[in-house]
Amino acid sequence: MREVAARVYVVDDDASVCRSLARLIQSHGYDVETFCCASEFIGRSDLRDTPGCVVLDVQLPDANGLEMLVRIDPRLPVIFLTGHGDIPMTVRALKAGATDFLTKPVQESILMPAIGQAVMQSSELVQRIAVLEDFRSRAVFLTCREREVMDLVVSGMLNKEIADRLGTSEKTVKAHRGKVMHKMKVTSVAELVRAADRIGDELAAPVTLSPHAGSGHRSPTRV
Numbered sequence: 001m002r003e004v005a006a007r008v009y010v011v012d013d014d015a016s017v018c019r020s021l022a023r024l025i026q027s028h029g030y031d032v033e034t035f036c037c038a039s040e041f042i043g044r045s046d047l048r049d050t051p052g053c054v055v056l057d058v059q060l061p062d063a064n065g066l067e068m069l070v071r072i073d074p075r076l077p078v079i080f081l082t083g084h085g086d087i088p089m090t091v092r093a094l095k096a097g098a099t100d101f102l103t104k105p106v107q108e109s110i111l112m113p114a115i116g117q118a119v120m121q122s123s124e125l126v127q128r129i130a131v132l133e134d135f136r137s138r139a140v141f142l143t144c145r146e147r148e149v150m151d152l153v154v155s156g157m158l159n160k161e162i163a164d165r166l167g168t169s170e171k172t173v174k175a176h177r178g179k180v181m182h183k184m185k186v187t188s189v190a191e192l193v194r195a196a197d198r199i200g201d202e203l204a205a206p207v208t209l210s211p212h213a214g215s216g217h218r219s220p221t222r223v
Contacts, residue, residue, distance in 0.1 A: 006119040007031040007052035011041045012081065013061050017104070021055060021111075028112055030119075038063035042071055051075075051126045053118035055111075058082040058093070058101075069096050075125050077118035081106060135195045141183050149176040153189060154196045 008030045010021045018034040025032045031050075035041040038060045054072060058065035058080045066089075069078055077099040082089070090101040099121065100114040142150065145166075152162045159177065163170045186192045 005029060005031045005050075006123070007033065007050050008115060008119075009033050009035065009041060009052065009054045009076070011035045011038065011054060011060065012057040013037060014057075017057075017081075024108060024111070025055075025115065028115075030115070037061065038068050042068070051119055051123040053077045053079060053099070053115060053122055055079050055081060055115070058089070066092060066096055069093070069098060075122055075129065077121050079111075079114050079118055132198050135184075135198050138184050138195075139199055142180065146176050146180050146183070149173060150180045150184070150192065150196060153177060153180070154193045 008025050010018050010025070010032060012018050012021070012034075013036050015036065018036065022032045022034050030052075039062055041054075054076050056065050056068070056078050059082065060068075065080055072078055074097070078097070079100045079102065080093050080098050081102055081104055083104045093101045099118045102110060102114065139147070148166065149162060152165060157165070159170050159173045163173045166173070181187070181192065184192060184195055186195060
């Protein structure tokens with residue numbers, strides 16, 4: 001099966017900039033989509049399908065790039081482009097979570113390595129989130145008692161100790177433990193520990209990716 005090319009989203013209100021950047025980026029093997037305004041880009045609902053990044057003009061007619069940054073899924077690293085950048089603006093952008101802040105007209109030798117690094121970061125994050133979603137999809141089938149047993153197993157307790165803690169028999173604990181291993185699709189305690197560690201204490205919660213409220217930072221939740 002052919003490997004899916006990473007996708008780069010170019011958001012700039014200058015049509016000529018969009019066209020030239022699209023040609024350049026496509027020549028390096030990436031899929032490219034262009035948008036002339038922030039609302040058109042933010043309105044898309046399928047931007048998480050493949051790894052990629054966003055090349056974003058810092059000053060768009062309908063949005064400020066720095067404000068827009070926190071509305072973009074963290075699985076899509078952002079590279080800012082500006083025609084009039086300054087050091088304070090660069091610092092704010094990087095602190096807010098941008099991966100790069102480049103000045104127009106940007107050189108190919110600078111832009112393409114930046115895109116390559118951003119796409120690599122996106123690919124790693126997409127993979128980690130896929131693993132987390134897989135573990136959570138397994139854990140949702142655990143009963144409350146099975147989740148209790150799982151937590152105690154990964155904490156290092158023996159079956160007899162778990163039975164004493166839960167006020168049940170060792171035989172019952174063994175049965176619950178077997179169901180946990182089966183539902184989590186693991187064959188050893190070590191694998192179960194890794195799965196539980198990934199899931200953390202949000203076993204029943206959906207995977208969410210959102211900025212920390214009030215911080216301005218783009219950060220994946222418990223990945």
